[in-house]
Amino acid sequence: MTAGAIPFVARAGDSETDAWVQALQQAMPGERVVRFDALSAEERATCTVAVVANPEPADLRQLPALQWVHSVWAGVERLVAELGDTPLKIVRLVDPQLADTMAEAVLAWTLYLHRDMPRYARQQAEAIWQSQPYVPARQRTVGLLGLGALGEAAARRLLTANFQVRGWSRKHKAIEGVTCFAGDDELQPMLTACDILVCLLPLTPQTTGLLNTERLAWLPRGAQLINFARGRIVDDEALRAALVSGQIAHAVLDVFATEPLPPSEWQWKHPGVTVLPHCSGPTDLGTAAAIVAGNVGNWRQTGELPPAINLGRGY
Ligand code: NDP
Secondary structure, X not given: OOOOOEEEEEOOOOOOHHHHHHHHHHHOOOOOEEEHHHOOHHHHHHOOEEEEEOOOHHHHOOOOOOOEEEEOOOOOHHHHHHHOOOOOEEEOOOOHHHHHHHHHHHHHHHHHHHOOHHHHHHHHHOOOOOXXXXXXXXXXXXXXXXXXXXXXXXHHHHHHOOOEEEEEEXXXXXXXXXXXXXXXXXXXXXXXXXXXXXXXXXOOOOOOOOEOHHHHOOOOOOEEEEEOXXXXXXXXXXXXXXHHHOOEEEEEEOOOOOOOOOOOOHHXXXXXXXXXXXXXXXXXXXHHXXXXXXXXXXXXXXXXXXXXXXXXXXX
């Protein structure tokens, strides 16, 4: 294997580019890690691997010898969509630290809904002194859409807080303590008992608009929603109507079809929505750089790539 420079390719204006280059260089002292715009002409012509964070596809097309890219993000749906039918292998970040951070966020925001915090905030705004009925966690069912690296960690964390936990994936899973469902046919039976539904699915042609009017109606009336995956999995207008009708009591949204969420969007002002700025699962530079370094080092030594995205499946 010919060792060449490893460019870090991010979208123009990404303020974290230099921090990533530094963290990756520290984790791979035997490699030369450089910003994409600092590559020499010879390096552009010869580099075989790039580390990427939501890169411009046009930048990657300027690297003719490129064999694979390692994303420092767990979600690579935009890259998959923008690269289209590419021979390039795309490897995404699978980081136990990220799974732990996301599991913590799922538990935090599930507890926020479980303990009626949006309602108490509204009561405080109107100086209303009124306690709400308490429901023990063991009587609440939390459903996870997606039981992958993040969904499974979240399911396990929710069990430690005594919630009833259900999960849905494409293929059947067995996770102790979790009632598992799989495939389109089992989505309705999964949703019918979920008091709180947490979305941790990748965005693919199959999951785009998955949570539409029909499927939101499969939830018990007054159910609550947490979307930590990708905005387009939820049909925004269906959600808005479900909030108005009371089918959905509250939604915690960390991800949106357009980010940053434009100030004119209805979610900002809706009393039934908590808006978060895509902060549920931030990447840890140190652990992510170490994982990338391990994967690149192993490939340099053995020629073996880590598991890549299945482009046909979309994740
Ligand atoms: P994985 O690929 O590990 O898991 C995806 C899960 O979704 C799997 O259980 C998979 O099923 C399931 N799934 C995919 N398609 C379908 C379908 N059509 N029907 C049923 N189940 C399906 O992904 P991660 O857990 O690592 O990440 C999930 C998503 O979280 C990312 O794609 C990203 O969009 C988002 N994310 C958000 C962050 C944030 O800060 N808000 C941070 C990081 C990620 P199976 O197990 O059978 O393959």
